[in-house]
Amino acid sequence: MTLHYIVPGDDFTRAGEASGDLKRKMKKLGFPSDVIRKVSIALYEGEINMVIHAYGGEITAEISSSEIDLTLADTGPGIPDIEKAMQDGYSTATEQVRNLGFGAGMGLPNMKKYTDEFQIESEVGVGTTVRMKVYNHS
């Protein structure tokens, strides 16, 4: 099953709707709760990043009984130094974003930690694409 979500870049309160929807669908499909949680958290972090660092984007989720493949693509400003961005605590978030509860610099590390495969590609001025896989162990 393939799901598509458009993440609007101008509405912070709606960021997380896609992750919530996928989470409920996985529950209905009967996936184990720890697999669902990993997928939800990784996707949620990515969704938030697309809203606070880019101008929204698109999510594709492919669900099969053996794994969940997530692709998050945006046409935002891109990441100049990915290695730096992957470090715990590294963030370029503004004071305004920090006041909204984000900017600890833990999002990308969390995404990597909770997924079995994690890839990030980014080009400055073009955009960022994150690909993640979580295996279903049951």
Added chain:
Amino acid sequence: MTVRDIIDYLDAELLFGDDELLDQEVQHACGSDMMSDVLAFVKDQAVLLTGLINTQAVRTAEMMDMKCIVLVRGKDPLENVIELARERDICVLKTEHTMFCACGILYKHGLRGGHSV
């Protein structure tokens, strides 16, 4: 302890939660205003103490399967927060205590921190 006990220990005001939700057992909690800090610790934490009053506090709790959000320092939630919490079956409480004191009081009564994966 139950969510109901938390209301009692923190002199908290109940902003959302029905009888069934209030009777849920909770054993682990986490306190932060930065949501990715919360999301970094995933082992069955049921309570989120936070000064963050927007919908992302509820969404964070949702992704983590948390049962209860405690808003500290007497802050009122922004619009849509209670509505979203109701849709997701997550209790919302409000206490006048600061983050430090609220965490301390619950710790004293046996609530513990979560573990990193």
